[in-house]
Amino acid sequence: MSDDPVDGSIDRFEPDEPDPEAEYGPDIPSVSVPDATENIPSVSIPEIGDTDVPPGLARAFWGAVVAVNIGLFAVSLGLMVAVFRGQWQLGATAIALGVVALLSGYRRYRAHQNR
Known part of the structure; x- marks a missing residue:
């Protein structure tokens, strides 16, 4: 029995591994990539307070x-607490706080629109 793997040589039953250097399939195309450091535009970032926006407008906006x-967060959280947890x-209270904050924002x- 020459095909019996008793002697520990199971390798003869394994298939040969493919040659990784062999060419399979079509040729891989080459692509020329431009240098990443060419033609980078310069961007200037203004300092805080170095803008054209009047301070009153920026304060009103923010x-x-x-x-x-705050209003949207409080109203949505209040609705979820009331409905899902049953803590009415x-x-x-959270909904009322949210409505007050929304009215304050409005x-x-x-007020700034009417100025």
């Missing part, structure tokens, strides 16, 4: 943004 963000008093917007 105040309205913060008030509206805490949910109603008041800031209208």
Whole structure:
């Protein structure tokens, strides 16, 4: 029995591994890539306070943004607490806080708009 692997030589039953240097399939095309350091535009970033926006407008804008963000967060959180957790008093408090913040943001917007 010459095909019996008792002698520990199982390698003769393994297939030969393919040659990684052999060419399989079509040729791989080459691509020329331009140098990444060529033609990089320069960008100047203004310093804080070095803008064309008047300080009153920037303050009104960011105040309205913060008030509206707080309002949306509080209203949505209050609704979720009330509906999913059943804590109606805490949910109603958060909703009321959110409505007040939204109204504050709207008041800031209208006050600056009417100036």
